[in-house]
Amino acid sequence: MNLRVVLVEPLYQGNVGSVTRAMKNFGFSDLVLVNPCKLEGEARAMSSHARDVLEGAVHVSSLSQAIEDVSIVIGTSGITGTKFDEHIRVPAYTPRELKERLAGVSGNVAVIFGREDHGFTNDELKMCDMITSIPTSDIYPVMNLSHAVTLILYELSSVEAWENPLADAFDIKLLYEHLDELLENIDYPVHKKEKTSLMLKRIFGRACLLPREVQTLRGIIRKIERKLPDE
Amino acid sequence: MNLRVVLVEPLYQGNVGSVTRAMKNFGFSDLVLVNPCKLEGEARAMSSHARDVLEGAVHVSSLSQAIEDVSIVIGTSGITGTKFDEHIRVPAYTPRELKERLAGVSGNVAVIFGREDHGFTNDELKMCDMITSIPTSDIYPVMNLSHAVTLILYELSSVEAWENPLADAFDIKLLYEHLDELLENIDYPVHKKEKTSLMLKRIFGRACLLPREVQTLRGIIRKIERKLPDE
Secondary structure, eight states, X not given: OEEEEEEESOOOHHHHHHHHHHHHHTTOOEEEEESOOOOOHHHHHHHGGGHHHHHHOEEESSHHHHXXXXXXXXXXXXXXXXXXXXXXXXXXXXXXXXXXXXXXXXXXEEEXXXXXXXXXXXXXXXXXXXXXXXXXXSSSOOOOHXXXXXXXXXXXXXXXXXXXXXXXXXXXXXXXXXXXHHHHHTTOOHXXXXXXXXXXXXXXXXXXXXXXXXXXXXHHHHHHHHHSOOO | OEEEEEEESOOOHHHHHHHHHHHHHTTOOEEEEESOOOOOHHHHHHHGGGHHHHHHOEEESSHHHHTTTOSEEEEEOSOOXXXXXXXXXXXXXXXXHHHHHHTTEESEEEEEEOBTTTBOXXXXXXXXXXXXXXXXXXXXXXXXXXXXXXXXXXXXXXXXXXXXXOOOHHHHHHHHHHHHHHHHHTTOOHHHHHHHHHHHHHHHHHTTOOXXXXXXXXXXXXXXXXXXXXX
16 A cells, blocks of 8 residues: 555644654655645754655645545544534544555555644545544544544554564463462462462463563572472 | 643743643643743743643653652654663654554553654663654654654543553652562572663563562562572
8 A cells, every 4th residue: 555645735834743653653754745834943943863755755735636546535634523514524434444444555645644733635635535533532522633644554554563472372381380389388378378379370370471471470480489498 | 541641841932831731622631741941922822722721731850850749641753762772762653553552541640742853862861661653754754842742642632441440659769669578589690681681671561561560570679589599
C-alpha cells in the first residue's frame, strides 16, 4: 500500500513540520500540501530529522489535484455526523476499524486532513471514500493536527513490534514444580498450599516470563533450598 | 484507573503545552512535571483549550516524588534494550500490549516520559515496573514528545472495566525491599544481585499485583526467612 498524507490548507507551519516528523517516524514520505501556509524556519525546526520529507512535499492548489492518482481517499474528521450532513460523515470508522478495513489492499491510498480551524468543506468531504474519526473526549474533542496524523499513521503503519520469545513451556512447568517443592520445604501451611501454588502460577503466568527470567527464578529457589537446614 | 502523566525535565514549553492538549483530548488531567522548562506564552498557545490542565500541573523536583503514591510506573522508551543495559529495558511492550496488560485493573498508574534529548537516566528507568516502546521506523525512531504522549493516551483511554484494585504502592515497595533482603540472606552472588532485583521488580510489576497477592508473597518470604539458619 502506498500511503499518501494530504494536508488541506494547513495554517501553521509548525504543524506541517511536526507532521513530516511523524510521517518519517512511521516510515511514510509521500506528502501533498494543498495551498499551505509559508514553510520557513519553524516548519524545519519541528520536522527535525524529517527535513527530506518536508522538502520533498508536493504543493498543489486543489484537493482534487492531490488525489488524482489515488484509489482510496480517507477523510479524517472530528465531527461524526450531524442532522444536516449525516450522509457525508457516516459511517465514521475508528482508526483501528480503518486499519482492519484496509488489510490486504494494495495500491494508492490517501489520508486527508482538513484545516486547523474549519476542517473540510462539504465538497471536500464528498471526495472521500471513507471517513475516519478518532475517539476523543466530548469535553475537548479537537485534536492538534500533527497529533491526529500521528495516530492515523500509527494505526496504518505495518511496522512490526519487537518480539520477545516466551520461556519454554517445559521450563515454566519445572519452575512451578520447584515452587511447590519450596512451599513444602518451608512448611507452608497445608491448608493454604494449593491456593497459594495457584496464585503463584497466575502471577507468573500473566507476567509471560522470558527464558532468562525462568532460569533466574529457579536459581533463586535453588539458592534458598541450599540454605535451608537439612531435615 | 487514575492515570498520571509524568514528564521528566521537559526542555521545550511548546511540547508541554501540546501534551496537555492531548491529555484533555483523551479525558486525562493528572499531570506532574519534574523540573520543567519555563512555561510561558508558547506553552499556553499549544495547550489551546487545555489551559486548565497546564495550570493544574504539579511541579516536583524528582521523579521519585512524582510517583510516590503510584502502584504501577510505566516508562516510555524509544530504545528497547542494548547489549549493555538489556535488563533495564526489557521486556518492552507495545502500547497495544500495554493496554491489554492493564485491562481490568484499578488504582494509581503513571506513564513517565523522558527528556526530549536524552530520555531517561538508568536510575530513572529502574524505577519503572514496565517499559513501553512505540513501534517506529528504524530510519527515524525518535518521536516528538507530545506525539508519543498522544499515542499512549489514545491506547490507554480505551482500557476497559477497571475492577481489580491494584496493590498499594507502599505495600509493593515493602515487597521489593523484602525480596532484596531475601537475596541478601541467601548469599545471592553480589555481582548479580542488582540485576536480579530489577528483574524481579519487572516480573511482579507487569503482573499488576493485587493486594492479597502482595501479602501472600510476603508471607512466603517470611516463611523462608524463618526457616533459614541463623548466621
